[in-house]
Amino acid sequence: MTTAVAQTTPRQVLADLLPASRVRDIALVVGGAALTGLAAQLAVPVPGSPVPVTGQTFAALLVGTALGAGRGLAALALYALVGLAGMPWFAGGGSGATASFGYILGMLLAATVVGALARRGADRSVVRMAGAMLLGEAIIYAIGVPYLAWAADMTTAQAVAAGLTPFLIGDALKAALAMGVLPAAWKLVSRES
Numbered sequence: 001m002t003t004a005v006a007q008t009t010p011r012q013v014l015a016d017l018l019p020a021s022r023v024r025d026i027a028l029v030v031g032g033a034a035l036t037g038l039a040a041q042l043a044v045p046v047p048g049s050p051v052p053v054t055g056q057t058f059a060a061l062l063v064g065t066a067l068g069a070g071r072g073l074a075a076l077a078l079y080a081l082v083g084l085a086g087m088p089w090f091a092g093g094g095s096g097a098t099a100s101f102g103y104i105l106g107m108l109l110a111a112t113v114v115g116a117l118a119r120r121g122a123d124r125s126v127v128r129m130a131g132a133m134l135l136g137e138a139i140i141y142a143i144g145v146p147y148l149a150w151a152a153d154m155t156t157a158q159a160v161a162a163g164l165t166p167f168l169i170g171d172a173l174k175a176a177l178a179m180g181v182l183p184a185a186w187k188l189v190s191r192e193s
Contacts, residue, residue, distance in 0.1 A: 013068040013118045014185060025071060032063035032075025033082065036107075037089030045092075049162040050099045050152055051144075054091045057107065058174040061136045064111025065118040065129075065182055072111035080104050100163075102147020106140035113139060123182040133175035 015028050039055030046052055060079075064072030083090045083104070084097065091100060114122070114136040122132040141164055149159035 011119055011121050013115065013123065014066045014182070014189075015068060015071060017189060028067050028071050029074045029078060032067055032072065033079040035059050036063060036076065036079045037083070037087070040089060040091045041093065043092035046162075046166045049166060051103065051148065051163050051167075052091050052100075053167060053170050055174075056091060057103070057137065057140055057171065058178065060107035060111050060140075061114055061133055061174075062178060062181075064113070064115040064136070065123050065132065065178070067111075067115060068119055069112045069115035072115035073108060076104075076108045076111045080108060097151075099148055099151040100144070102151065103140055103144035103163075105147065106143030109143065110136040110139040118182075124186050126179045126183050129179040129182055130175065133178050137171050137175065 015024075018024050018028075036056060036059040039059035042055040043052040044054075060076055063075050066072075067075060079089070083095050086095050088095045090096075090098065090104065094100075114132045117123075117128075117132040117135070122128040145159050145163045146156075148154065148163040149156055152159070152162075154162065
């Protein structure tokens with residue numbers, strides 16, 4: 001009698017559908033960093049806050065989900081390091097360790113977490129994608145708001161008022177967009193195969 005052992009392999013993320021190679025992975029990481037940098041240029045100032053509304057968080061979560069945890073982390077780390085080195089691609093053309101740099105640090109962790117969740121299928125349905133996006137946003141704020149309080153010499157209440165509250169509606173809209181885009185991309189791919 002033989003016993004068959006089922007092999008469990010992690011699910012694919014969207015980037016895994018491209019032919020595997022080191023060049024692919026490098027291109028995806030660089031492209032993810034560049035997409036985040038471009039999205040950060042869509043910046044709208046928020047009165048009373050050193051943090052603008054940007055497309056940066058949406059891009060970071062999208063990059064993490066589409067590339068997976070490892071490549072997503074690498075893309076956001078590249079984005080952060082190049083911005084720290086002086087490339088003006090943080091929010092509104094900024095660079096260096098600004099008061100909003102904590103949000104970028106949060107994006108590193110958030111991209112990793114949503115990438116790991118995508119590998120487990122969170123990007124395949126609207127409901128699971130909603131959970132992944134909300135968790136990703138919570139991670140970004142959990143790091144960004146305390147950093148803002150420290151860097152801008154604010155109280156916790158001031159940092160929440162300046163760095164969290166004004167962004168909740170916009171982030172809910174970004175999450176809704178991601179909830180539609182990624183599951184739709186998987187449906188399109190499954191139809192073509």
